[in-house]
Amino acid sequence: MRALGHVARRWVASVNAVAVGWCAGAVGAVAGVGWLTMRLVDASPGFSGGGDSAQSEVALLGTVALLAGIGVVHRRARPASRSGWLLVLVAVLLLVSEWDIPGATAAGSLSAAVFSVGLLLSMALPVATTWAVLAYPSGRVERPPERYLLSAGALVFVGAVGLVPGVFFDPQAEGCSDCPTNLMLVHGDPALAATLSRAAMAAALLWAVVTMVVLLLGLARMSPASRRARGAVWWVGVVYLAAWSAQLVLSLERGFVGSSTADQGLWWVQLAGLTALALAVAFGLLQARAMRRSVAALVVALHRDAAAGGMRCALAEWLHDPSLQVGYLVDGTYRDVDLAMVDVTARPGRAMSRLLEGGQEIAVLVHRPSLLDDPDAVREVVRAARLGLENERLRAEGFAQLRALADSRVRVIEAGDRERRRLERDLHDGAQQRLVGLLLGLRLLKATTGEDCTEVDQAEAEIRAAVEDLRELANGLHPIVLLTEGFAGACAALSESMDVRVVDAPNRRFPAVVETTAYLLVAMAAAAGPTTVYAACEGDALRVRADVAHARVVLAGLQDRATALGGHLEVLPVDDGCRIELELPLAAPAVPRDVMAADGISG
Structure with a gap:
């Protein structure tokens, strides 16, 4: 009982009192208009559009209730x-179309007032129905031409057919002594x-034909x-307007809609069309409910496939389109979650659909064409996948920032290498050349004087030592x-001056920053000590192994340099x-491994 009470409280809290009030008011208004209409029809046997049979009254009330x-x-x-309010409007106008009868008394x-409203709106129902369809x-x-079409229909069916003839129509003078006064x-x-009424009906017939053509062209496109x-709703609109057009053709000569057998038959067809309209809308609601169930399954799938790229896989499976691509706007271009370009x-x-939430993309x-032409489908996709898509979009943006950071680190390393090369050239072409020139000058001075001078010999030795130190410094840079x-080649040259044995090294060139890092x-x-070097190019990577005997190596700064280049450096103890x-x-x-690990990104 306590659980039931909790559920009931949650249901009451979720109910929108204002919306419920409006719906209850609409039901009450339709019920009141229906009660009044039945009183008028019962007071005027034979004047109703469907005749005076009980079946026609039941059919009329049933259609109104359904709408x-x-x-x-x-x-x-x-x-x-x-659309819901438009169906209620159609139901009300279906009842009001029965008010222009003597039973209005x-x-x-x-x-x-009731009789005058009936005269004014007796033929407003086709416009309201077309409005609900469009x-x-x-x-x-949404489309301006369709708005103009509806405005023209209102002017014709309400203004030309209802209002203008009504200004000159006196029911008592035309033999309807039981009719109320026309206000x-x-x-x-x-x-x-009668002349104005026939002209208005001709205009109404033209409007109905044009509207049917518009609906048929829309269905074709x-x-x-x-x-x-x-499609079902639009086909119902075509059939309904066709029935109305046939009734207008029958009524052109007499200037008003009669109650002959043919008129009553067309009235039944129109009633069936309105019933079909209500059922088509109900079927759309059932389709939406089925879609929401599939959306629930999609949410479960998205939760299961929460890893990178899981949104694309889950959406592709749900929409039955294996070629589906998901793109996010990153730095002015559309990219997927792994920052690969997406052609939109x-x-x-191929077709492209934008998923919007609150006006933001x-x-x-x-995807394949026509997959998401239905706005409801797009809305359900956004509703189900919004959080997952937002998560992947933010992940893609973060991934782009990490990639920019990685690129900047590589640029810093390359800039340092360029600066070392510049310093090496400056030392070689500048200070080293001056020292060599000074050494030659001392030797020339010694040869010119022909005397042994201890100070000159000491200066010459110091200069030679300085040149060697400078060469070693430049070579280290x-x-x-x-x-x-x-x-x-650099490893081979290094083995001539240091205890290095190169077992294997690929005899090909690599990017300068890679060669420099491996050489360092x-x-x-x-x-640090005697070293044996093994190097190989495997796939898209250069692998270098250096075995150092009798020593432990301190690789200051090299670990950061390798990581910044997207590489991996490991030091393992082996024997001594x-x-x-x-x-x-x-x-x-793309992104350094340490940054990926810190961000929780798996390759």
Whole structure:
């Protein structure tokens, strides 16, 4: 019981009192209009559009109840849509179209007003029905031509057919002594009223034909997805207007809608069309409910596939499009979660749908044509996948920032290498050349004087030592042989002056920053003790192994340098020495491994 009470409290809290009030008011208004209409029809046997049979009254009330009920349900299910209210409007106008009969006197003191409203709106139902058809499912008519068409229909069916003849129509003067007073009457002129009525019906017939053509063209141009979502409603609109057009053709000569057998048959067809309209809208609600169930399954799938790229896989499976791509706007271009470019330009066989939340673009989907032409489908995708898409979008942006950071670190290293090469050239071409010139000058002075001078000999020795130190310093900054011969040649040159044995090294050139890093490793290892070097190019990476005997190596700064290049450096103790393993990618690194690990990104 306590659980039931908790559920009940949650349900009450979730109910929108204002929306419920509006829906209850709409149901009450339709019920009141229906009660009044039945009183008028019962007071005027034979004047109803469907005749005076009990079956016609039941059919009329059943259609009205179906339209109003589905309209209210649609309003509750989709508060942002006006289609529900439009169905309620159609239900009310279906009842009001029965008010222009002598039985309007049953309304008592309101009989004149009821009768006049019936005359004015007796043929407004086709416009309201067309409005509901064109506006489905959002309840809004977006295209200006369709708005103009509806405005013209209102002018014709309400203004030309209802208002203008009513100004000259006097029911008592035309033999309807039981009819209430026409409040629109200005001057009674039966001949003019009949002429205007026939002209208005001709205009109404033209409007109905044009509207049917518009609906048929719209159906032909609809994508398969849009046809599945709105096609049934639009076909119902075509059939309904066809029935109305046939009734207008029958009524052109007499200037008013009669109650002959043919008229009653067309009335039944129109009633069936309105019933089909309500059922088509109900079917759309059932489709949306089924879609929401599939969305629930999608949410579960997205939770299961929360890893990088899981959104694309889950959405592709849900939408049955293996070629689906998900793009996020990163630095002005569309990229996937791994920062690969996504082509969103229009091309044959591919379509693009933008997923928006609150007017802000979350992502774009590139998919097969007609897959997401239905706005409801796009809305459900956003509803289900919003959090996952936002997460992947933020991840892609963070990934882009990490990649920019990695690129900047590589640029810093390359700038340092360039500066060392510049310093090596400056020392070689500047200070070293001056010292060599000074040494030659001392030797020339000694040869000229022909005397032994201890001070000169000491100065010459100091200068020679300074030149050697300067050469060693310059070679340590950036050996010129590394620039000219590459990594293998530089290691061979290093073995001539240090205890280095090169077992294997690829005799090919690599990117300058890679060669420099690998050479620095060998040089640091050789400075610590006897070193054996193994190097190989495997795939897109250079792997270097240096075995150092009888020593432990301190690789100051080299670890950071290798990591910044997207590589990996490891020092392992072996016997009384150590083994250093270096792996460097030959291509530009995406994101350094340490940064990826710190951010929780798996390759």
